[in-house]
Amino acid sequence: MTNRTGELESNSRGEQDEEVHPFSRQELHGMLRAPLRLVDLVLGERRRFATNVAQEHRLPTLLLVLAIATAAFALPFGAVLGLRGFWRVAALLLGSLAICLPSLHVFGRYLGIGVSWAQTLVVALASSAVTALFTLALAPILGFFRVTMSASDVVTPQGMAVMLLICAFAAGIGQLFSVALGNRVLARRIGPAAIPVIIPWLVLYVIITVRLAGVLQIGS
């Protein structure tokens, strides 16, 4: 048991010390052909992803991949909410990000965060992509609720859909912190202003998202 623990600890140290290579263009293009490999990009290999952002390596391709992933992965949840409005959740994710992104970048620069427009956009899109991925994972659960729940005064399938959507957004916000602060290289580049910028920005993001959800009639 002790040997096993020692082995695991040494493996862990080895992983931290080894050089991290960013995702190449071939890998990113490969993800467009096999979209489920995007899970590795945003969740499985966060250190490589952070290296891409920190080194500004293949950012345009990364932006394209993340934008397509966000839109595509959000469609099933939207379809379960209502076939005619299958696009609404994808529009919510991309729309709220588009509205709030300028404030994140400009305030970040003003307070000393040394990242470019493209880097800010990639980090924010990674957060939306994780939200979209979780909506994909929660779509079968929502489908199950819609099939098994009938009209009720207290808990409705629409209410459960909103609750699941909030869970997915929470996962995306967690990813935003994880990417922005979890990687040493990127955290050094972003600097100590990260928290004073991200927390107030998240308040704005939540307000805008809730308003946009109302406009798109999600959950009503």
Place this chain on the structure above:
Amino acid sequence: MRRDVATLLLASAVYGFSIGCVHSTRFGLNNLIKFPLLILITGAACAVAYYLWALLIGGARFRFADVQRLAMRLYRDAAVLLAALAPANWFLARTITPPDATSLHQYPLFLGVNVCFIAVAGALALFRQVRALAQYHPWPLSRRVITVSGWLALSLMVGGQAAWTLRPFFGVRSISGAETPFFIGSMPDCRGSTNFYEGVYNVVRPAPFAPDYSRRGRDWN
């Protein structure tokens, strides 16, 4: 993996039979199908979410099959532990004072004992899978606990509604088994609840004030 699934189905069927016998052998036989079905529906609906949750918390490269294996072993362990309690449970089911038209008698006690059984089996299975996760990645203990607890919370959220749809598993014996459908679905219960969450809300919400509540607790009236 196949052996794990077979063990899970068999063990859950055995436990399901023992709880159904509190009503009748007919309910017990129904549970041979319904209880494994409950676990299969819950596992299938949550499969992708388990995987993404493990990746989100751990940040490590996991294979989808590994996560499914770990999550399924959580169910399997709990089911095997519950199956081990099935003989005792069956004995209790057949010997409690059954409900009648005037009172539920010892039926609530049987329900309470089973809640304890499920809680103990679930907690033990949880601890074991927290340890098993270390074999896949050397995460700190806190991350493993959060990962497995997240799986459990997700399972409770979906499993609660699945159980509500597939009910009755227990059943008050004074209600005729011949008149009860195989599963009730979203038909309202005695409090009017039509889904699991509404059922929980109706159980825990405070009782309404009595019409004369403002006059109570005073000496003058």
